[in-house]
Amino acid sequence: MEIRESWRRAADRHPLARFVDLNLRGASQVFLQNNPLTGLIILVAVCWGAIAGRVPQAAIGAILGLVLGTVTAMLLRVPREPLRDGLYGFNPLLTGLAVPIFLRPTPMMWVYLVIGVAATTVVTLAVGNVLRTWDVPPLTFPFVLTTWLLLLGAYQFARITSGALGPPTLPHGVDPRAAQVHVTGAFLTPSLLKDVSEVFLLANWVTGVLILVALAVNSLWAAAVAVAGAVVSTLVALVFGTSGQAVAVGLYGFSAVLTAVALGCVFYRPTWRVALYTLLGVVVTVVIHAALNTALSPLGIPALTAPFVFATWLFLLPKRDLAPTTHRELPEHDIVDPRVVDERRGRPS
């Protein structure tokens, strides 16, 4: 607690410490948290997963994206408060991470990545201004939109080629044999942890554990809700009979984990009604994920976190009508770190 306090004082005084602080908060904002320690552990988790998965360039891209995106935001003279909360850091971080995972790491790719990161910051401002009309945050949509454009564009450029995309195909039903899964603890445990790590496009259970630790450091409740989101989405995907292989690497869970955290503990005060509403939101996230997999199949690009974004928007937008039952204020019981909720008000919504 004392270390936190002295770090906060340092960040208030020294520009460099402040810059490090807001970048770390940016990393934590991927999971809608606002805590530099959470961000630090998340960056360690991403580096571990990238190196273990033999894509170290993804870790470099993530950190480059985080820093360059923040610097771009500063050059564009964005408002001070959301900048300090890391709200201009998480989308460029994800763009910087995704580009080297899907495209071959040539020098030209790094040029492309830098352009994409700067564009992500502009898109964040644009989308934020549009969504402010309805008091809804951009979430990770600026990352999704920019990365989709970069990946679709790559098909037209001979010097920017894909390592892991496509090939584009017309949609076809899933093979029933692929849906035959022998569900055991040995199958479920790593796949649930990968649901968490796949938020960063990495299928690594250690990364998943580290991210849960990072969440728990800021809010035990957030970590618990994340796990619940992974469990529910995995069960739904298995019951409906999606490919067991996709479930095993966490591909049906990562968006649902984010939806659960967003609806279940960040934007609504946790109550039984909200828990049921979040449950429906998580199930709908799985359906949207499946729908986007089908819809994007002829284009040969991945859904990224779009299912989380679309589902969360749909479940946040009714909030005016739901006013008496929901709110964004501080929960009365202290499971959620007050600072989180407090500081999130700085979000440009």
Next chain:
Amino acid sequence: MEIRESWRRAADRHPLARFVDLNLRGASQVFLQNNPLTGLIILVAVCWGAIAGRVPQAAIGAILGLVLGTVTAMLLRVPREPLRDGLYGFNPLLTGLAVPIFLRPTPMMWVYLVIGVAATTVVTLAVGNVLRTWDVPPLTFPFVLTTWLLLLGAYQFARITSGALGPPTLPHGVDPRAAQVHVTGAFLTPSLLKDVSEVFLLANWVTGVLILVALAVNSLWAAAVAVAGAVVSTLVALVFGTSGQAVAVGLYGFSAVLTAVALGCVFYRPTWRVALYTLLGVVVTVVIHAALNTALSPLGIPALTAPFVFATWLFLLPKRDLAPTTHRELPEHDIVDPRVVDERRGRPS
């Protein structure tokens, strides 16, 4: 008239009668009407068409969707007035109808249907809040969006399979021989009636007759405009040379019928200028319908009533600029039942 009056008094007093009343109004709102008797006849028409077409599960799904969607809206504590006008009933009704028509009626399909119906209500609230900015109603878009997601998602689930979808194909021009149609009364009459019945995804001329009766009960003008919409759209589709088979089963008319009712007698006061404007709107609906058939062909999903929604939005949005020539007030001549227009003001716009 007396029966109507006593029914209205019963609905005011008894909760169960009120619940039945608002569900029947919900059924009538598919055609932008607000009249329980119209809704009742429409439900009979749907049941007839579903049983005659050997998809009785579609009738069950429609009624289940109507009731469950309304209940979901109540659980979400939506505003009272639009609830009573049936504005939270018609979209879930259509979702509940569409799912068993396009997917095989397994037990898992019914689970999927219930999730989809609940989601439709959330989407209705979300879309309504977004569109309120421009004073435009959601129309049937919540049904269209939710059903598209459910059908696209089904491609990824081995236990939810399609009976009547796809297969996805790249677009190709229509065969000129398919456009050779010998236009006779015997060809035109049933296809015009199916234009009306296809609003409920059923190609059944008796259903079409019953729906026209249901409209006429509430507003002769609405029934007349619906027929005019069917005639114009059928002629346009034939003149441009679309497939005669598609025209015969009403596939180019149902969205146009709804556009005609929306522009020609619900949202604008009928005048000569509005009649011409509606005529252009109906023709544009046919073009949008053709365009969506092409655009959705690689995804293997149907256009549903999206052409109606998009065309009507495009022709309602200019209304601020058109202010002196249009309005939503009570027409002075009494062709349109005053209650309809009166009560539609309760619509959450």
Next chain:
Amino acid sequence: MEIRESWRRAADRHPLARFVDLNLRGASQVFLQNNPLTGLIILVAVCWGAIAGRVPQAAIGAILGLVLGTVTAMLLRVPREPLRDGLYGFNPLLTGLAVPIFLRPTPMMWVYLVIGVAATTVVTLAVGNVLRTWDVPPLTFPFVLTTWLLLLGAYQFARITSGALGPPTLPHGVDPRAAQVHVTGAFLTPSLLKDVSEVFLLANWVTGVLILVALAVNSLWAAAVAVAGAVVSTLVALVFGTSGQAVAVGLYGFSAVLTAVALGCVFYRPTWRVALYTLLGVVVTVVIHAALNTALSPLGIPALTAPFVFATWLFLLPKRDLAPTTHRELPEHDIVDPRVVDERRGRPS
């Protein structure tokens, strides 16, 4: 100067002169200018390019679209000021130009064109009302949306057939040999001029020269920025390795030229910061162009000026946050003709 003054007086007094004046301004608004002489030269340039390219019907369609679109706007009683500035002319002009370029010039095509032109005006009003919320102009989006719908629809109509579309294919990488370009002045000069002429879907360097003259008549700065946009986008496309054939006919430059003019001299006051921002905007336009080429490939329709529209929107929307650094007021140095900026305020934003 005196001729200009006497023309303006004539336009104020005589309805016919006013009608001609606002149509000429409409032609100039394709390049975001507001000057009847610029419009006149642009129309000459389009006629030249259409005749030289053996598509004279495109010139007829353009003029028909301009006049009919303006008349439709008058019938819909649009606000007076933007009408006089030509803001209801440029989108229908482009629709009228595009339809005969992509579809075979049969009598039925002309019917289709007239419907499309009238629809473009309705879409302009609709899109303008939506975008007014964020103080962003429709740009050429009404043309893009309407033309996409017309071209997609044509696939379903046997009597409206395509001359120059498709065929729809799944996306695939560009052949590295196609990206081998021997960049010389003889390659670059015509391709840069075609970047300008392709705004009107014509690959003709004389048309490009005439359009630059038309721009210079109104604003030397606009002409210079247009050339800079062509140079930058061509270099970016070549460096990333797109097909040399596409660059040669100007296919990667025309949207970027418009983005450069919009961001670099119309909507923001030219400063070094704005120049860098515009540079990023032009690069992003090229990426969006490539992305749309991929995304539209399964539908067999062209990107048209959508990359310009989407990039410019993304770079205009942050302007509230950028308030201290940007503005729309009169530049202090007189490179930009004051009347342009002055009169553009009449734009319905």
